[in-house]
Amino acid sequence: MFKKVEPTMNFVPIEEKVLDFWKKERIFEKTLENRKDAPHYVFYEGPPTANGKPHAGHVLTRVIKDLIPRYKTMLGYRVERKGGWDTHGLPVELEVEKQLGISGKPQIEEYGVEEFIKKCKESVFTYEQEWKRMTERVGFWIDMENPYVTYHNTYIESVWWALKKIWEKGLLYKGHKVVPYCPRCGTSLSSHEVAQGYEEVEDPSVFVKFPLEGEDSTYFLVWTTTPWTLPSNVALAVKEDATYVKIEQNGERLILAEERLGVVEGEYEVLEKFPGDKLAGLKYKPVFPFFEEYKDKAFYVVTGDFVTMDEGTGIVHMAPAFGEDDYRMGQKYGLPILQPVDTQGRFTEKVAPWAGMFVKDADKDIIKNLKQRGLLYKSERYLHTYPFCWRCDTPLLYYARSSWFIKTTAVKERLLELNQKIGWHPEHIRDGRFGNFLENVIDWCFSRERYWGTPLNIWVCEECGKEHAVGSIEEMKAMSKLPIGDIELHKPYVDEVILRCPDCGGDMKRVPEVIDCWFDSGSMPFAQFHYPFENEEVFRERFPADFISEAIDQTRGWFYSLFVISTLLFDTSPYKNVLVMGHVLDQYGQKMSKHKGNVLDPWEVLNEQGADAMRWYLYVASPPWMPSRFYKEAVSEAQRRFLGTLWNIYSFFTLYASIDNFDPRKYSLDPKERSEMDRWLLSRINSTNKKVRESLDHFDITTAARALEQLVDDMSNWYVRRCRERFWKSEMDNDKIAAYLTLYEALVTFIKMAAPFVPFITEELYQNLVRVPYPDAPESVHLCDYPEVQQELIDEKLEHKMEMARKIVELGRAARNKAKIKNRQPLSKMMVQLRNPRDEELLKDLTDIIKEELNIKEIEYIHMAEQYFTYMLKPRFDLLGPKYGKLMPAIAREISKANAAELIREAREKGEVVLNVEGQEVRLTQEELDIRAQDKEGFCTEGEGGYYVVLDTTITRELMLEGIARELTSKIQNMRKEAGFEVEDKIYVYYTGDSVIDEALNVHGEEIKGDTLAISIEKAAPPEGSFAREWDINGHRAILGVKKMGGE
């Protein structure tokens, strides 16, 4: 019947075989066909960028993403999983620049935009194969044959449609944003790029005096490290709630923050103290005269919470064109944006003295000029980190560029509202990281002055300035001045399309920008289906998603872009549940990075330990949102503990099932007819199933995995170990049938429960355990339904009492250990004290198990056995605390003073005891007393948690002989194995030994024969050809020999 399985574990070849099977039999496809008419459970794949190699972190996201859809499929849903690739964006361009050996926009233009974007397109799939290989190997079932690709025309067209919708709502506008900008490359940099280019440099640090208007020789003392921004100054900012002072020094008065007085050199006198808001609105004279025309609108003091007291003077100079805070304050106060710097970082004619000079180079001259005019308080050098262009090492300028924005602030309230309904896992993301981000939402600056991206679909009329958003290829063709054939929706092709202005008939040209690729990926719910141009129904059925899952860094990335776009277009959240994952770290909790050289190639683990092991570790080690440490040893441990144990059970089962040629179809036995152990296992299986389902339904993967792990352990180290003998015995009676059926049913149910977690090993077991006897069963475990919870098989009482029994056994073993009496030596009696009489009643049915497990003839239940224990009393704080509150310490004192035994007796007899505590009557029931026993010297006792055992260590001659017999059995069994006999081989046994051995064999010989499959036990020197050994049998020397029947 069943294929016999080697106990040695070698999972990798098995997994490879299973992969072949899945592929050949199209199992993934069948899981969908199987649920063709079932309700959808919608999953969205967050598209990976295919221009980098996948690492261990990507494995985590993939195996988590895989689990839930597999589970939901087995529950009866149809879970389509369309793959996707994120293909646009600056990283791709950078990769190509590197590859071509060019750098920066001017060189790209020179190389040719058309050729350049062709290269980008090619580059995107450099690692596609690598990703596919990893995805397949870890068992992530996703359709990678028909993925959505963000650079495809159909995808871009859907994005255009979305942008036009937003445009029509009036939520798309052109504005300014201060961005880190490289004047040499002529481009702004992404935050990621900026982060790469910080260097420690010395910059000027100047303290400038801004003359207060209407008060002679009085100045605001202002600090800056960018003197070149001073000509563009429009305001000064102070901190509202900080204390400022006016001081007198050398006949001048200076205003600065009290906390920053340390910057003042020499003697001074404090004249006045006042809070920052007193300064608000005060006018001052600009230190340079280039923009005097703005004197009505600018040059006064404002307040801002970004002003810090860590450095400078507590008064910050504001140049809205050159700083983020500055720009924001400028917007808030309606200050002018002065930008006398061109795109190459040189002063314009507006700043006549330094026109044409690179601004950073002008710093020296500016300082000199201020000094000459007596406006410089002091000048120093200042060491700090400053961003440089990582390509050309030019210092970056923070520079206001015109950009396109989506007015997300317009839907802020709706975003907050919809967010409340999302099932975030973990929950704190909702009101924490994500919620906070939404609270502070700013308009989305989504244009990029780059090449490889979805072109921004706005055309502007050169005549009348009319702007028009194009929403489809059709529309573009209709408005085009010249006929357009097939056109790729990328630069430079779309740039060449000239539209006729609907207002004036003039030429309309497309704006040069492309869009943020986050807008691309955030559009995937509809763009993956080319909605609304086709697949209307398909989209409707698959929106919103029931489940998505990505790493925490996507909070402001994909989670946000998806959410905003759906809110703008459909006024609903695009996903119902999000499982947020933490990052995968190395063994020491450090982020894996190439730089540190601590990146673990997932293939190392996949090739050695296999995908199931890796998956299991990632599920069970810690909740997915916690950063998880990843290293081989950890995976090995998880593998041993779970897969190894499961494999052991499986090989045990198949070993005996094939010996007995057990056929599950031939038998059926109502669980009620089976033993307690059997019913216990069936109960454990079902209560665990319940727990696993509940946990997975709440996306709590770790709890589910841990429950499964506990179950495997219970199955192995209790059920199988306890029931081994039932499988050994020769006749196939009801008891043996019950054992086989129970273990069989348990295994089959278990592998279905575990299938979404460890899809490979469960498939392997399924093929043997189910498909062999039942060829009509579903072809794959993954085509099965998730097992139903058989509520009628759950017996909580039974589980509870089994737990007690195991506890008692554990204590018994500890007691034997203490007494130094090995388990094989039978003992006559053990006394057991339980927590309460109810438990005793329960435990009675399991007494046999305890006796057997501990090799003890009799269990006696005792209560208040003062000969063995001294008793201690404590109040049950949890019960009495709420009743008596402050009186508790006094009650505890009173109880400890009383005679424990008497008190307990009284409580038992009368139902309660009455104590007088500080004049108050306190009634205590037996329940409310916490009785603890402490063992007395001289007895072999053990106790824990209210359970106690006392071992009777007397070994009578009878027991001694039995011990010897057990010992002989064990040795013979050992030798059988050592001699290499098969489990079912019959043998002859020979022995020599003293009279005690003789006697033991006399009394127990038949039993030994039965256990060891011996035909005879003969007192004789082992003959030629037998396997012999000399042994010390509990102090008696003996020579034993075994010989296989028919082996002569």
Add this chain to the structure above:
RNA sequence: GGGCUUAUAGCUCAGAUGGUGAGAGCACACGCCUGAUAAGCGUGAGGUCGGUGGUUCGAGUCCACCUAAGCCCA
């Protein structure tokens, strides 16, 4: 600088709603067991529950502040 998260044994992690000797697995030491056997079981050692203060009859658990780490942002 701000937000979020985390901090329990050498390591990995459990410890609803506060209830009074703080748990598991791994690793270590010792022992047991031996037809599931490159497994299994027991015992032992190992913890000021990151720190300080507070609320409470009672705090690993609640509150405040601080420290460290991670992530995101500035």
